[in-house]
Every structure is written in C-alpha cells, then in structure tokens.
Amino acid sequence: MSIAKESCEACRADAPKVTHEEEQTLLKELTGWTIKERDGIRQLEQCFTFSNFADAMTFANGVGEEAERVGHHPALLVEWGKVTVTWWSHKIRGLHRNDFIMAARTSERYPT
Numbered sequence: 001m002s003i004a005k006e007s008c009e010a011c012r013a014d015a016p017k018v019t020h021e022e023e024q025t026l027l028k029e030l031t032g033w034t035i036k037e038r039d040g041i042r043q044l045e046q047c048f049t050f051s052n053f054a055d056a057m058t059f060a061n062g063v064g065e066e067a068e069r070v071g072h073h074p075a076l077l078v079e080w081g082k083v084t085v086t087w088w089s090h091k092i093r094g095l096h097r098n099d100f101i102m103a104a105r106t107s108e109r110y111p112t
Ligand SMILES: C[C@H](O)[C@H](O)[C@H]1CNC2=NC(N)=NC(=O)C2=N1
Pocket: 011, 071, 072, 073, 074, 087, 088, 089, 090, 091, 092
C-alpha cells in the first residue's frame, strides 16, 4: 500500500523519532523530498514550482486543508511560482512516520 494511504497516528510527546536507517527506507517511497536539519531538528522538505502565484496559493491551501483534517501541520513558504513544504513533528522535535505519510499526500496533490 502506498504510504500516502496509511493513517497518521496521534502526535505524542513520547513517540519515537524515525531512525536514520528508517529515514532512508521511507525516503525511497517518496519523490523529490530531502531531509534538512535545522537547530537539531530533522525535517522533510520539497520545493514545488508553479506558473504563477495563484496556482502556488491554491496548492498551499489544499495542503493546509489536509493538514487541518489530519491535525498534523507543515511549514508552508508561498512565493511567486513556488511553495516550499516542510514536514516535521513539533512535539518530538524531529521526524515521525506521520511526516512521511503527509509528505506522500502532499506529493499526490501536486498537479503533474
Ligand atoms: C494541539 C495540536 O493538536 C498539536 O499541537 C498538533 C498540531 N499540529 C502538529 N503538527 C506537527 N507537524 N507537529 C505537531 O506536533 C503537531 N501538533
């Protein structure tokens, strides 16, 4: 089953971070995502490109609506022709399986 179809589990402060090995395995199920580390927090990030600002906003709003539905939220940087989406789990200050699930769902929303 595609990881996008998995359901996210409730964010808990004591939830385990994915290991670096698990990160590499999970990254193989995604397209175009990279892992960044900022202030010691590992994050999944991808920059999606568009022809204009309106299309970028539409995509960002869709990702935001999905985040609200699930209760797991990204950072979204919307620029003319670009949306940078960054996923991590605030409560555990790092990457959880949920972040990979939501990254996969984000990619599914990108109009190819
Ligand atoms: C109170 C609220 O449900 C929590 O803060 C949720 C909201 N969305 C969240 N999103 C992310 N990415 N990580 C969290 O830990 C998180 N926690």
